Amino acid sequence: MSEDSKNRGLQAPQGAREWLSQMQQLSEQIQKQQHNSQQMIQELMNTYMQMFNIPHSYLQEGMRLAQEDMPGTPGEEISDEIRKTNRRSAGRSS
Numbered sequence: 001m002s003e004d005s006k007n008r009g010l011q012a013p014q015g016a017r018e019w020l021s022q023m024q025q026l027s028e029q030i031q032k033q034q035h036n037s038q039q040m041i042q043e044l045m046n047t048y049m050q051m052f053n054i055p056h057s058y059l060q061e062g063m064r065l066a067q068e069d070m071p072g073t074p075g076e077e078i079s080d081e082i083r084k085t086n087r088r089s090a091g092r093s094s
Helices: 003-069 075-093
Strands: none
Touching: 003 075
8 A cells, every 4th residue: 555545544534523523513503503592582482471461460450440449330340340351361362
């Protein structure tokens, strides 16, 4: 075997090792990006859900205050309205 063919034999495994190392680094970068993307999407969904639930909580508070401020209105009637509103809101969020 000539020295030139020996060098080619050594170069091929070294080249393959470098390529494999680069592919592993690329794979790690992709995994990190996927993880970061998943975290960002989760945070966006949490923010969206919080924003979606804000009007409902304001409505509940408004109904509670209305019940306190209206002495002539039976409390049971307003409580029924609150329950109906809660059921409607629960139906939208599922």
